[in-house]
Amino acid sequence: MKTNNMAGGLLVGRRAILAGGAAAVGLMAAPSILRAAETLKVGVYGGYFKDSFDKHIFPEFTKATGIAVESVAEPTGDAWLVQLEQAARANQAPADVSMIAQVGMLKGINAKLWTALDLAKLPNAAAVLPHLVNKYPDGRVAGIGAVSWYITLVSNTKAIPETPSSWAALWDAKRKDQLGLMALVSNSFLLEVTAATFFGGTKHLDTEAGQLDCFKKLSELRKNVKLWYRDEAQFEAALKAGEVPMGQYYHDVTGLAVADGHPVRSTFPKEGGITDSGSWAVSRASKKAEQAHIFINYMCQPSIQALLSRKVGTAPTIDRKKTDLTDAEFAGVSSDIAPIIPRYDLYLSKADWLNQKWTEMIVG
Amino acid sequence: MMRQAPRRAADYGPIAFPAAMLLLFFAVPFGLMIAVSFFQRVEGGFYEPAFVWSNYARFLSVFFGRVLSFSMLLAAGVAVLSVALAFPFTYLLTRLRRRTQVLWLVFLLSVLSLSEVIIGFAWATLLSANAGLTNLLVMLGLMDAPTSLSPGLGAVLVGIVYQAFPYTVLVLYPALSRLDPTLMEAARTLGSSPLKGFFTVVVPALRNSIVATLIMVFVFALGCYLLPQLLGRPQHWTLSVLITDQALFQANMPFAAAMAVFLVLVSLGLVGLSLLVGKKENAA
Numbered sequence: 001m002k003t004n005n006m007a008g009g010l011l012v013g014r015r016a017i018l019a020g021g022a023a024a025v026g027l028m029a030a031p032s033i034l035r036a037a038e039t040l041k042v043g044v045y046g047g048y049f050k051d052s053f054d055k056h057i058f059p060e061f062t063k064a065t066g067i068a069v070e071s072v073a074e075p076t077g078d079a080w081l082v083q084l085e086q087a088a089r090a091n092q093a094p095a096d097v098s099m100i101a102q103v104g105m106l107k108g109i110n111a112k113l114w115t116a117l118d119l120a121k122l123p124n125a126a127a128v129l130p131h132l133v134n135k136y137p138d139g140r141v142a143g144i145g146a147v148s149w150y151i152t153l154v155s156n157t158k159a160i161p162e163t164p165s166s167w168a169a170l171w172d173a174k175r176k177d178q179l180g181l182m183a184l185v186s187n188s189f190l191l192e193v194t195a196a197t198f199f200g201g202t203k204h205l206d207t208e209a210g211q212l213d214c215f216k217k218l219s220e221l222r223k224n225v226k227l228w229y230r231d232e233a234q235f236e237a238a239l240k241a242g243e244v245p246m247g248q249y250y251h252d253v254t255g256l257a258v259a260d261g262h263p264v265r266s267t268f269p270k271e272g273g274i275t276d277s278g279s280w281a282v283s284r285a286s287k288k289a290e291q292a293h294i295f296i297n298y299m300c301q302p303s304i305q306a307l308l309s310r311k312v313g314t315a316p317t318i319d320r321k322k323t324d325l326t327d328a329e330f331a332g333v334s335s336d337i338a339p340i341i342p343r344y345d346l347y348l349s350k351a352d353w354l355n356q357k358w359t360e361m362i363v364g
Numbered sequence: 365m366m367r368q369a370p371r372r373a374a375d376y377g378p379i380a381f382p383a384a385m386l387l388l389f390f391a392v393p394f395g396l397m398i399a400v401s402f403f404q405r406v407e408g409g410f411y412e413p414a415f416v417w418s419n420y421a422r423f424l425s426v427f428f429g430r431v432l433s434f435s436m437l438l439a440a441g442v443a444v445l446s447v448a449l450a451f452p453f454t455y456l457l458t459r460l461r462r463r464t465q466v467l468w469l470v471f472l473l474s475v476l477s478l479s480e481v482i483i484g485f486a487w488a489t490l491l492s493a494n495a496g497l498t499n500l501l502v503m504l505g506l507m508d509a510p511t512s513l514s515p516g517l518g519a520v521l522v523g524i525v526y527q528a529f530p531y532t533v534l535v536l537y538p539a540l541s542r543l544d545p546t547l548m549e550a551a552r553t554l555g556s557s558p559l560k561g562f563f564t565v566v567v568p569a570l571r572n573s574i575v576a577t578l579i580m581v582f583v584f585a586l587g588c589y590l591l592p593q594l595l596g597r598p599q600h601w602t603l604s605v606l607i608t609d610q611a612l613f614q615a616n617m618p619f620a621a622a623m624a625v626f627l628v629l630v631s632l633g634l635v636g637l638s639l640l641v642g643k644k645e646n647a648a
Binding site: 075078079081082085106107110111183184186187226227228230231234237238241242243347348349350351352355356359360362363364 | 405406407408409410427431485488492493494495512515593594597598599601606609612613614615616617619
């Protein structure tokens with residue numbers, strides 16, 4: 001079983017379930033780098049992601065600023081958010097700065113979990129793409145884009161010789177019992193994919209009628225799906241073996257599999273890959289706001305964004321022209337085709353309804 | 365050995381510590397879960413202390429009713445299969461030499477040390493078309509082409525029974541090893557075949573142990589949430605899978621707690637019912 005997933009561990013997987021239960025263990029297992037007064041606790045997703053940050057990113061930061069970093073393995077899903085909020089109620093911060101996915105950012109904003117960030121102390125953040133800056137309703141900044149990644153259409157080149165060009169390939173009758181798709185409405189973003197592919201864009205999801213259209217279209221997909229996965233390693237193994245020859249998966253991890261010689265490909269469909277991202281946010285219980293600002297500012301530098309693309313496999317959160325990434329390096333982590341941007345707002349305002357509809361749809 | 369029934373409060377002293385632990389690590393968390401199940405879910409946020417019935421109301425639907433009945437049926441199937449396999453196995457095991465018995469028990473205990481994740485992945489591979497068992501059948505000329513047997517109901521059953529089997533054997537072992545061998549000898553001298561003796565003497569003599577083991581495996585299988593995900597299709601997901609989804613991915617603790625409380629109550633009810641039926645039968 002493959003354990004060195006990169007962005008693959010970000011949103012899905014049994015890793016989340018296991019890590020959720022064992023988060024306390026994770027905290028204790030964090031490496032005890034210099035426990036100086038200057039130590040900043042930074043939460044990043046456990047596994048390959050944390051390992052890459054520990055190896056390539058945090059030591060450079062400590063060298064540049066003198067602030068030691070203690071990395072904390074955080075579970076995916078909402079488990080970490082729940083822990084941060086519970087701890088903050090007791091005035092504790094298991095991590096000062098955490099990388100948080102977009103739905104989590106918004107939930108934290110609703111619960112006023114994040115310390116408002118001072119842009120005057122974050123000059124480098126001016127380069128971060130505007131849609132990757134999270135704001136409170138009153139305009140205060142709650143989070144700054146840390147990394148982006150893509151979910152694309154992936155396939156096994158032996159089982160499926162022709163390269164698919166559109167997400168519509170998932171609906172092809174030839175793909176009966178051949179697909180692997182993510183099992184949750186809030187991490188698969190398949191409603192958005194359906195809207196973009198068949199209904200002219202994600203605006204179609206504005207209304208309940210539009211959402212029901214997409215559910216109806218998605219239910220046609222059911223007979224093609226062999227594996228609804230929560231665990232990314234399970235799908236990755238099945239994709240490489242050709243057991244499940246097509247599906248949705250992380251572009252960067254698939255790129256690694258290609259580099260390792262596996263017969264797989266990642267395609268940006270003409271409707272666009274699904275983009276998703278994590279933001280840096282500071283718990284309101286943290287007493288290290290000063291150091292946290294220095295850290296976030298450091299991470300926004302073009303050179304660090306390029307380093308992240310090369311070493312961690314994520315897409316930059318700033319305009320690529322500001323970085324020194326070559327075309328090949330950029331293609332490895334991103335695409336110039338306009339992406340499908342998830343409707344994060346829906347996963348807040350209609351979370352329970354969407355979840356219920358979705359579960360009923362796939363259980364059938 | 366005769367013991368006197370406890371008469372004074374001090375006689376209960378020896379069980380004070382286990383009782384305190386049970387209270388601290390079982391009763392208190394369960395009480396907290398019941399409390400959370402009545403809290404108010406804040407959509408797009410967390411939850412607030414309150415006393416509402418809405419979490420239970422959401423659960424009372426045809427959809428969750430179906431998931432609950434599937435979970436119960438699956439658990440019952442696992443219980444029956446495990447006991448049907450483990451009972452004859454354990455019976456034969458207790459007839460073996462002491463050394464061989466110990467070796468088998470050590471082996472079964474080591475199976476228990478495997479994590480559910482490993483078991484799930486191993487069976488997914490064993491049941492796959494590329495590397496799975498069907499390739500052996502093709503090699504032997506029994507099948508035309510290897511097929512994939514996972515995900516599916518069969519795969520889920522195989523996985524959970526594999527996981528439950530060592531427990532079942534370990535629970536049955538003491539009762540079977542204490543079984544008086546002269547019972548079977550008497551049956552044989554009176555002319556019954558070994559098979560007939562097994563079914564008409566050994567099985568009825570251990571009826572209570574069998575019922576207790578069935579209940580234990582049933583409850584064990586009811587809590588499975590990983591194997592149905594790894595080896596099953598969505599229609600094979602148990603209520604425990606949906607509870608995990610709500611707790612970890614939707615941050616909906618009140619609803620997850622309500623479902624868990626409901627699951628506990630229903631399984632306690634079923635266990636109580638089967639004990640009651642057993643008692644009546646014994647009395648009759």
